[in-house]
Amino acid sequence: MKKTLLAGLAAAVICTCGVNSAGAVNWQQFGQDSTGVSWFIDQDSIKADDKTATVDIKAQDSEGDHFIATEEFNRKDKTVKDVKVTLYNPQGYVEREEPVDNTARAVTGGSPSEAVYNHFWAATDNATVDNKKDDNKKVDKKSDKKSDKKAEKKDNNKKK
Structure with a gap:
């Protein structure tokens, strides 16, 4: 045994x-x-x-x-x-x-x-903890870019 x-x-x-x-x-x-x-x-x-x-x-x-x-x-x-x-x-x-x-x-x-x-x-x-953090950053950056574009478009419309 x-x-x-x-x-x-x-x-x-x-x-x-x-x-x-x-x-x-x-x-x-x-x-x-x-x-x-x-x-x-x-x-x-x-x-x-x-x-x-x-x-x-x-x-x-x-x-x-x-x-x-x-x-x-x-x-x-x-x-x-x-x-x-x-x-x-x-x-x-x-x-x-x-x-x-x-x-x-x-x-x-x-x-x-x-x-x-x-x-x-x-x-x-296990293997994706760091990747998940990076993915969240990418999503936030995309959201920020969309918000920035909307704000820029709004400003351009006001100027016209």
């Missing part, structure tokens, strides 16, 4: 922020994968702003083996990297801490990491 859980970690590209399994008080399940591993996010561990977010994530199999990972997400690059990964036995005791390489990897579509990423930043505004 431990090998399966570790393989799931690598395949899922998911991370969490360093809290031991007994220390988290607000685990909320956000999914279950095809292998039966349940995924949880510790709502109390979330630290997020418009650019980055860190969070503790737990993945637990049906036998109770689990890992808790501290993950750091980058909004602009849509990447995630492991900060800390700890494996636990079903009784909640630390089995070992996995080495992390601090390398960012892409958040892939349909993965648990994408679900967590979208938890912080809605899927519809």
Whole structure:
């Protein structure tokens, strides 16, 4: 089972922020994968702003083996990297801490990491936040130009 859980970690590209399994008080399940591993996010561990977010994530199999990972997400690059990964036995005791390489990897579509990423930043505004601001400016400029033309036309009519 431990090998399966570790393989799931690598395949899922998911991370969490360093809290031991007994220390988290607000685990909320956000999914279950095809292998039966349940995924949880510790709502109390979330630290997020418009650019980055860190969070503790737990993945637990049906036998109770689990890992808790501290993950750091980058909004602009849509990447995630492991900060800390700890494996636990079903009784909640630390089995070992996995080495992390601090390398960012892409958040892939349909993965648990994408679900967590979208938890912080809605899927519809991820890549278009700056574009929406620019589009609003364009609309305002067009409106201003139309208003200016109307005012100019009105002034010309008064002069006649």
